Amino acid sequence: MKTFDYVRPATVQEAVAVASEPGAAYLAAGTNLLDLMKGAVIRPSRLVDISRLPGLDQIEELSDGSVRVGALVRNADLAHDRTFARRFPAVAEALLSGASAQLRNAATVGGNLMQRTRCAYFYDVASACNKRAPGAGCGARGGENRLHAVLGWSESCIATHPSDFCVPLVAFDAVVEIEGRAGRREIPLEDFHRLPGDAPERESELAPGELIVALRLPAEAARFAPHARYLKVRERTSYAFAVVSAAAALRVENEMIAQARVALGGVAMKPWRARAAEAILSGARPGAALFRRAAEAALAEAKPSGDNGFKIELARRIVARALTLALAGTPARVPALPASPFAAISGDVIHA
Amino acid sequence: MSVSMTLTVNGVRRAITLDDPRVTLLDLLRERLNLTGTKKGCDRGQCGACTVLVEGRRINSCLALALSHDGADVLTIEGVARGDRLHPVQEAFLAHDGLQCGFCTPGQIMSAIGLIGEAQAGDDPERVREGMSGNLCRCAAYQGITEAVLEAQKALAAASRREVA
Numbered sequence: 480m481k482t483f484d485y486v487r488p489a490t491v492q493e494a495v496a497v498a499s500e501p502g503a504a505y506l507a508a509g510t511n512l513l514d515l516m517k518g519a520v521i522r523p524s525r526l527v528d529i530s531r532l533p534g535l536d537q538i539e540e541l542s543d544g545s546v547r548v549g550a551l552v553r554n555a556d557l558a559h560d561r562t563f564a565r566r567f568p569a570v571a572e573a574l575l576s577g578a579s580a581q582l583r584n585a586a587t588v589g590g591n592l593m594q595r596t597r598c599a600y601f602y603d604v605a606s607a608c609n610k611r612a613p614g615a616g617c618g619a620r621g622g623e624n625r626l627h628a629v630l631g632w633s634e635s636c637i638a639t640h641p642s643d644f645c646v647p648l649v650a651f652d653a654v655v656e657i658e659g660r661a662g663r664r665e666i667p668l669e670d671f672h673r674l675p676g677d678a679p680e681r682e683s684e685l686a687p688g689e690l691i692v693a694l695r696l697p698a699e700a701a702r703f704a705p706h707a708r709y710l711k712v713r714e715r716t717s718y719a720f721a722v723v724s725a726a727a728a729l730r731v732e733n734e735m736i737a738q739a740r741v742a743l744g745g746v747a748m749k750p751w752r753a754r755a756a757e758a759i760l761s762g763a764r765p766g767a768a769l770f771r772r773a774a775e776a777a778l779a780e781a782k783p784s785g786d787n788g789f790k791i792e793l794a795r796r797i798v799a800r801a802l803t804l805a806l807a808g809t810p811a812r813v814p815a816l817p818a819s820p821f822a823a824i825s826g827d828v829i830h831a
Numbered sequence: 832m833s834v835s836m837t838l839t840v841n842g843v844r845r846a847i848t849l850d851d852p853r854v855t856l857l858d859l860l861r862e863r864l865n866l867t868g869t870k871k872g873c874d875r876g877q878c879g880a881c882t883v884l885v886e887g888r889r890i891n892s893c894l895a896l897a898l899s900h901d902g903a904d905v906l907t908i909e910g911v912a913r914g915d916r917l918h919p920v921q922e923a924f925l926a927h928d929g930l931q932c933g934f935c936t937p938g939q940i941m942s943a944i945g946l947i948g949e950a951q952a953g954d955d956p957e958r959v960r961e962g963m964s965g966n967l968c969r970c971a972a973y974q975g976i977t978e979a980v981l982e983a984q985k986a987l988a989a990a991s992r993r994e995v996a
């Protein structure tokens with residue numbers, strides 16, 4: 480690991496000032512950052528420790544009914560906050576399907592948005608990677624790429640964004656609050672992460688020094704609570720990143736779908752909102768054929784970036800199944816195996 | 832660059848001077864404080880062998896920067912027994928063969944203590960397995976580990992009922 484200056488600012492403004500210089504990186508829990516630094520994947524010259532900044536660890540309801548989650552709230556604390564989990568059960572389920580209990584105890588909300596891809600060619604400094612070293616080429620193209628992107632990829636980068644948490648968040652129109660040298664601004668999460676295009680090294684809309692201070696979920700998102708699920712295919716039962724995942728939420732009135740939300744994970748370099756699927760579902764009578772049609776619309780633009788064509792049909796099936804589970808109703812409690820695709824439609828685990 | 836920090840480790844306050852900001856909490860415990868019960872398995876947050884409790888919460892000490900935990904309260908495997916009396920989780924791991932080679936065991940036990948404190952799993956073995964999935968065991972003692980966690984949880988609950996009574 481390259482050595483670095485360690486600074487622990489006392490205020491957000493001070494943090495932004497010291498992090499605006501080239502080579503600086505923010506440190507919250509460090510669960511992804513230290514891993515990347517140990518592998519020399521990233522080599523910051525200054526760590527700005529934001530873990531003790533005051534006022535960023537609250538979960539609060541605002542006067543308009545929206546919920547604001549501070550950037551330093553730990554993943555486990557958010558998932559186990561009863562009020563939050565009751566209003567946004569698919570978000571709690573996504574959080575609990577990610578990483579391990581130890582990591583969820585440390586990792587923060589803001590850090591989750593900022594985590595880097597798990598592409599092996601990004602991690603391996605002996606491989607070519609346009610994201611790590613712009614212009615170097617892409618080892619994943621023509622390499623081991625069965626887990627890579629099927630949507631929104633480019634010739635320069637076929638990596639995926641690894642977050643579970645972000646998938647239901649983008650479905651529910653979450654907003655990211657950002658503090659920078661010019662003051663406070665906010666961006667819809669859907670516009671926060673960038674697709675690779677020809678500049679895969681730029682992963683988000685953050686300017687140098689800008690800091691995520693909070694996330695906001697609009698009041699409307701809680702109206703989906705009775706029919707909201709997250710579903711995630713992994714290569715092992717627990718403690719693995721998504722091969723493909725989906726968040727599905729329905730607002731059901733008089734046995735018809737009044738409103739639907741669908742988003743996908745593990746398919747692109749950003750959490751993927753599937754608005755075409757939502758349009759098909761809205762106003763329609765729920766059922767297997769409708770869900771399949773919505774799933775096909777969600778993946779209409781998908782194309783393999785390598786040996787990963789299977790992910791397209793897998794994603795369609797996961798969308799359809801997530802919708803089926805959402806229609807059946809949110810379980811009273813997050814299932815023992817959160818987001819498991821092996822759970823019966825009733826929500827009970829069938830492979831216990 | 833030399834930086835001073837303090838840690839309370841297993842109830843004892845320790846003043847530490849670090850000459851390098853790169854030291855992880857794991858390396859601080861093992862190499863500066865000679866507490867080698869906490870193991871370095873993968874050193875990348877994938878195996879759980881380095882699990883300790885910080886402010887009562889289980890975390891991977893290999894992915895924690897020591898400086899960032901200045902002033903923290905840390906519990907390691909060396910601090911869980913009371914003299915010669917083993918912690919109920921340690922007792923249960925012995926009773927249920929929750930180990931073979933033993934390398935992952937300190938992390939398993941610290942993780943189990945953390946899991947019981949979180950009080951999310953109840954008596955559901957599936958929730959215990961899921962809650963312990965951050966601790967890998969190459970000898971595959973998982974069945975014994977699950978049984979040990981469930982029994983230790985019962986023993987601790989019974990002990991706390993006795994204390995209340």
